[in-house]
Amino acid sequence: MSSSVIDFIATEARFGAHNYAPIGVVLSRGEGVWVWDTEGNRYLDCLSAYSAVSQGHCHPKILAAMVEQAHRLTLTSRAFHNDQLALFYEEIAALTGSHKVLPMNSGAEAVESAIKSVRKWGYEVKGVPDGQAEIIVCANNFHGRTLGIVGFSTDPETHGHFGPFAPGFKIIPFGDAAALEQAITPNTVAFLVEPIQGEAGVVIPPAGYFPKVRELCTANNLMLVLDEIQTGLGRTGKLLAEQHEGIEADVTLLGKALSGGFYPVSAVLSNNDVLGTLKPGQHGSTFGGNPLACAIARAAMRVLVEEGMIENAARQGARFLEGLKDIRANTIREVRGRGLMLAVELHPEAGRARHYCEALQGKGILAKDTHEHTIRIAPPLVITSDQVDWALERFATILTQDFS
Template structure:
């Protein structure tokens, strides 16, 4: 006899667009590293809303800041100044070293904004002929779902039947500095990449790659854009993933954990050369930089630093990675990770990774498959050693049982 269909899931299926395929769990509450479903079952969240909940679910200090600001002023648009935007600028610039900040809403919106800004810089500062600016990107990238962004995706699921797409992008392999060197031309204005390719399965480039990339971009007067929307704000054990390579991007993109999961907030961080090209009326957003978003983001950044979450990500991530590598299931093809951004890739013969995620759900862990054969593990940065140990026990038992 089949299990009864959850009424929430039934309604979503009947009325919603079918562009997602979530696990069969309906969540109703979250606190720290845990979430609860409508039946009261507790789960360790090992996805963190794709790293948007780095600070843990419903962090009380971020919640308090949101409630306080929501009772004072939520939205003015950028037609007027507000008393939260300037402090947000000051605090994020002091933390990251940014010279200019452009606040937006979603990560994809930050990516689109950066593309516009570097193209404008290319025409007005570098001297690229109008309409000829070129941006180099990487194969297997994931920068969002807008029409502009999917035009330079190599994922057929993201691209098929959504064209025609805008020109101006050149795709090269990720982690190959020689390919970048060969691709750069006179009209190249930027190189856009993720420090670690998250959606592709936590793909980490070779050691020294980004140092070479930084040098190539500097020599050729090309802006280096790093999409740190997933990797940034502590996820890899550093504030920004670029810090593992000792480099500094010309343009850094943040989102997701910038609000601790409370509100859509993103930002383009850059130098004056790039963002200084934008003049009044040339770019904007009704909600970008609104006082509620700024107050939430300020609190989210503050707790990230003051509560040692970045250091904890490095410590617990190293232990988590070691534990995953110690699992001896013979169908594990590879284990990758940096900080609390981790992945287990299965051999194709093991079948779809989704069934492993479903088995983990039954054991109280929520994780997500990607690219069919890879499982990502990215718990909130507040996870403890005991919680990591428990998670490893469940993951190990599941992999040994399901794919050994």
Template sequence: MKTTAALIETEHLLGAHNYKPLDVVLTRGEGVFVWDIEGNRYLDCLSAYSAVNQGHCHPKIFKAMVEQAQKLTLTSRAFRNDQLALFYEEIAALTGSHKVLPMNSGAEAVETAIKAVRKWGYEVKGVAADQAEIIVCANNFHGRTIGIVGFSTDPDSHDGFGPFAPGFRIVPFGDIDAFRAAISENTVAFLVEPIQGEAGVIVPPAGYFAEVRELCTKHAITLVLDEIQTGLGRTGKLLAEEHEAIEADVTLIGKALSGGFYPVSAVLSNSEVLGVLKPGQHGSTFGGNPLACAIARAALKVLTEEGMIENSARMGERFMTGLTDIRSNIIREVRGRGLMLAVELVPEAGGARKYCEALKARGILAKDTHGDTIRIAPPLVITAGEVDWALEQFAAVLAST
């Protein structure tokens, strides 16, 4: 068996250098824990960017995957399968959606929404051909496709990949006046994350989304919430929109929709928006395949039946309180909602990366983002004892400076 160093060297030699992971080589996962090839155990405080909300290798999701894989995995959408309608029925009942369009990755769901709201703008709202505009937020993260990075303000995502498609207006996140000023007769949608995850877990001001919803309704603008990271229990609610008691016109989910077993995403919508798509106008060979649908059905079932959403709210409050109580001259701010948390360090701390490496040495895997911020997002099955142990490690690393 190759050593950690040898495996990392092979990655470096043969792989594209588009990631800079912590130098740990994982081989097994169960619940909130993962193990490296040397047998060291770690508490996973990233959850594959919220893809494993249900915990690593959840046995009921695994069982559903194996059973379906032994029967039928893929037909393409040229034919029907016996899992798709059941997936539609169950996710619609859970979320109150009227139409569902299944895809594979989160970025595909975003691209699907962009196409649908533009077509809706032309055919329903009456925007002149090729003039549709979509308002987005600075510091957004919606994926890595060429269409999406064109309206990113992150230089690493944007620079060197042009030319880009027009039709996007960028406004500051959480600034209702800027959003209001950006609206024009050609505005067809507002695409926004309820909490900006990659930007460092940025939570908007209270009441922001209630005002956004009101303006979108007033101006016939489709509100598209990207809940690929925030959805499915991560913030202590099924969907993060519930924190302000609003409903999006289009909701994008992915990641935890499969519990980490398989790429599954979906566009949830009212009938008006997705109703504009006709046969041949959009699709995906793997989107809505029977294996994906069976896995997603099981992932949603355990999420709700095992109380993971409620646990996220309780443990998130416990984690937040504990992080806030750490006395350290390098902590600038602790923020988040549910189990979507972040600790931002002062610039003088010298960046979050070295603190993530120190946490790794103490059995915690967390991720630095935007230089000075540590993201914390453990699986929703975490217990009070595990939260308290994690807090001890964070305090040891952050309070020692």
């Protein structure tokens, strides 16, 4: 590392809270699938800011929409109407088949908003006694970092020493429909679940799981809430991950790629009367639905469809997955993925995934470890076949090494 890179990292460590442990690279520029550090070294981005940069870094059409809107109007609050919000509502509803939309900023805000909304629906529509609503969630979930959310996390690092936490959540194993059926009571208002558990290491449920989940939610009059903040908007090779199983959620949560990495934008989408229970003054956000966010999100959705990124994610994801599976390395325990949401899980005795990610950096690839022994791989959806093959050569080189 040069002295300037060391200075950047040291200054960050001196003034910033130590709530992240970044890979030792200081990035200064990005374009498409590539990012460059302060020394001019180029890397293939295999994280995409946890899928927020699905459309590629600094996509010119999203950038143009942001600049144009920033010159016109950025924020009004929801005290007044603006000329971008209605168009955003109309376009995201048409794209996803939703009936109601609640715009927010971060993914965690979308999750919190959904929790509030399904509880309110439970009391006012389903008739659950006040204060007794239950929401079922899954072990190893990741839905955000707010106090309300970390209270039902099973990761000690996420919830340790942050309590006390709000009651009203039941935790069951992921991918176990029988456990869901057993957990449901007359006071259950919703099942909140990720279609694929991203932070847990790209954990994919067994085939047939979500059709059974959908059946149980319908039969017991509870809302199926799918957190598609990472999986949605093309990441898995379909617009929404639910489409792989042919189901439709009652409430869908989107974020990250909804702005193409330019601005925090999230949304709660509802295909029923859940969001209809909210009345003026009961929920809101100063920045939620602001004109700048709406203009950016409209452009981000448009390029996703017009430039065939969803279909490309399916094609290149299959190529990447097959190539990873073809790597013959004693270090690899399992390769899994759907679309361009991939993971390589290492045998514990092969060493920490962090060491492999640091070695990949030396080969021009930026990937991120999760849960000690798993490497997550999620490049922008604009990646080409040649770039996939280039990446696979480097993964093969590193994964055949031993960092134990």
